[in-house]
Amino acid sequence: MNLEQDVTTTAGEHAGTEEPSTRRTVAQRALRTAGRPEPWRRGPILTVLALLLGLVMVLHAEIPNAGWHLGSLVENLLPWLGLAVLPLLAAALWRRSAAAVVALFLPVTAWLTLFGGVLADKSGPGGDLTVAEQNVDADNPDPDGTARRLAASGADLLALVELTPQSAGAYEKGLVAAYPYHVVRGTVGLWSRLPLGDAQPIDVMDYGPLADTRPADGKAPENRALRTTVATARGPLTVYVAHLGSVRVLPSSGFWTASRDIGVQALGRAVAADGSERTLLLGDLNGSLDDRAFAGLTARMRSAQDTAGAGFGFSYPASFPVVRIDQILVRGVTATSSRVLPDTGSDHLPVAAGITW
Structure with a gap:
């Protein structure tokens, strides 16, 4: 007996008590229900x-x-x-x-x-120093305003990246009252309430396999990383400030990270060879630390946001942050807190962390 006959027979058992139209409706509904897949077979x-x-x-x-x-x-x-x-x-x-x-x-x-x-909120009270970092945006229309907002942050160390020859003077002028010490190398700089020394550039822009991205005029690229030491009451603190190469999504090659990855490797080698007991890395690394490219670096240093932050701490773009590419990494010191600071007029949000010995 086929399905329609079976349903008709079942419906017909009630023929003596139901109207013909009712019997037809019951039969049609039964057919529709029988034709549907079971919940475990749907979708x-x-x-x-x-x-x-x-x-x-x-x-x-x-x-x-x-x-x-x-x-x-x-x-x-x-x-x-x-x-x-x-x-x-x-x-x-x-x-x-x-x-x-x-x-x-x-x-x-x-x-x-x-x-x-x-x-989870992993932040705690206290800390010996507060450090902050921001990509201030080379096209920032109001560097004076950004400098004023950063000076009000209360950070003891302030790392800035994507400085330009035109804007560097504005930051030096706007931050001098709060930060009597500073060092700038190329497009990166560190402002400090404590004395600085032994500043040197770090080459993170090896153009060897990237000949097509070398400046057309043949000039060497601006320096994008530095190393310096901060004289603290607890002893010297080594600080790296870095701005790694940009990443792009290209129709021809997908997610282009070659310049950044070269910088990550160069920075990782510098940190690995550094014998300093206490080290900080502040910078725009142009990537989330979930990216496998940073595995070598994160094996040697810990993210302040991961260990002492609350939430993802997205920093870019400032208008609607979707990824954290501005990082604070520590080695030999402990992060007690990590947070994203309010908008200062750049296309990145500044990030800050408290650290303790």
């Missing part, structure tokens, strides 16, 4: 998408970086992949797909494993 595409999303989070380190650098791109956007759970959940509920709902436990669990601890 197979949604189920697959949910599982793929979870696997990307769990296995992001296995995504190849050859060619288009998809691995690094995914890792820079990793926290935002959690948002994809919301439309998938809405679609699964609309389709009444039990399989898709259960499959979503994988990306939810993966995201909480990766970032659940980030959401």
Whole structure:
């Protein structure tokens, strides 16, 4: 007996008590219900998408970086992949797909494993010094205003990157009252309430394999990193200030990170060879520390935001921050707090941290 005959027979059992129109409605409804897949069979595409999303989070380190650098791109956007759970959940509920709902436990669990601890407030009181960093934007239309806002931050050490010959004077003038000591090398500088010494540039712009990006006039690029020491009451503190090369998404080559990656390696070698007992790295590193490119650096230094912050601490772009590329890393000292400071007029937000011996 086929399905329609079976349903008709079932409906016909009540023929003596129901009107013909009612019997037809019952039969049609039964046919429609019988033709629907069970909840565990509905939404197979949604189920697959949910599982793929979870696997990307769990296995992001296995995504190849050859060619288009998809691995690094995914890792820079990793926290935002959690948002994809919301439309998938809405679609699964609309389709009444039990399989898709259960499959979503994988990306939810993966995201909480990766970032659940980030959401907790790990900051504490106290600290021997407050340090801050900002990319002040080469095209900043009001460097005087940015200098005034930074001077009011209360930081003991203030690292600025993306300085220009035109703007450096404005920062020197605007910060001199709060910071009697400063050093500038190329496009990076450090302002301090404490004496500075032994300042030297660090070469993070080796153009060897990047001949196509060398300035057309043949001039050497502006220096983008420096090392100096701060004389504190607890002994010398070594400070690196760096602005690594930009990254871009290009139609021809995907996520282009070559210049930045060269800088990361050069900076990592400098830090590894540095015998200083206490070291800070302040700068715009043009990448999230989840990016595998920073593995060598983060193996030697700890992120202030990861150890003493609350939330992700996104710093760029200032109008709607979606990624933290401005970093404060420590070695030999402890971060007691980490936070993002208010907008100062740049395209980046400044970041700050308290440190203690």
